Amino acid sequence: MGKGLSQITFDFAPAEEEENTPIAPPPVVKEEKEVIEENIPETPVIENKATSGKRGRKSLKEIALHADLLQIPEDDILFKKQYYAIGEVAGMFRENQSLIRYWETEFDILKPRKNRKGDRFFRPVDVKNLVMIYDLLRRRKFTIEGAKDFLKNNKKAEEKFGMIQSLEKIKSFLLELKASL
Numbered sequence: 001m002g003k004g005l006s007q008i009t010f011d012f013a014p015a016e017e018e019e020n021t022p023i024a025p026p027p028v029v030k031e032e033k034e035v036i037e038e039n040i041p042e043t044p045v046i047e048n049k050a051t052s053g054k055r056g057r058k059s060l061k062e063i064a065l066h067a068d069l070l071q072i073p074e075d076d077i078l079f080k081k082q083y084y085a086i087g088e089v090a091g092m093f094r095e096n097q098s099l100i101r102y103w104e105t106e107f108d109i110l111k112p113r114k115n116r117k118g119d120r121f122f123r124p125v126d127v128k129n130l131v132m133i134y135d136l137l138r139r140r141k142f143t144i145e146g147a148k149d150f151l152k153n154n155k156k157a158e159e160k161f162g163m164i165q166s167l168e169k170i171k172s173f174l175l176e177l178k179a180s181l
Contacts, residue, residue: 136151
C-alpha cells in the first residue's frame, strides 16, 4: 500500500494551431449500388391527406369509395377453411379489427369462436353474416339501430341479400361482356 494517488488532468481546449488548419472530412467509399441509386432521379411522392397517416374514423367519401371493394373470396374458396382469424376478416373488409369486434357486440347473428386466450375465430357463416352487415351499414347507409331492426324484422333478409348478390354478379358479367364487344 505504499503507492500514492496521483491526479490525471485533461485539457479539452483546442490549441491555437489546430483552429487555423481546416479539417478535411474522411474519404467516402461508395459501393456500386449507391452510385447507381444516385444516378436515378427521384420521383415526387404525392400523398393524399385523406389516406396517409390519418387516425380515427374515415370520412363518408372514403367509406363510399371502399364500400364496393370487398375482398371476400367465392363461397367454394371461403368454405375450404374452417376458421378465419380476426386479422384476416378485417383485411377482407378493409376495416379495423376493433370495428369488427364492435359489430360482434352489437349484432347477435355474429358469434365467432374464442379460444382460451380470447382470440376470435370466424366461421365462414360468420363471414357471410359480416358481409350482410357491412352491406347494410356501408353501402345502404343504415345506422346500427336501423340495421338491427332490419335484421330482426326481416327473417328472410339473408335470402334477399343472397339474391341481390347474385344479381350484382350477373350485372357485372353483362357489363364486362358489353365492354368486350
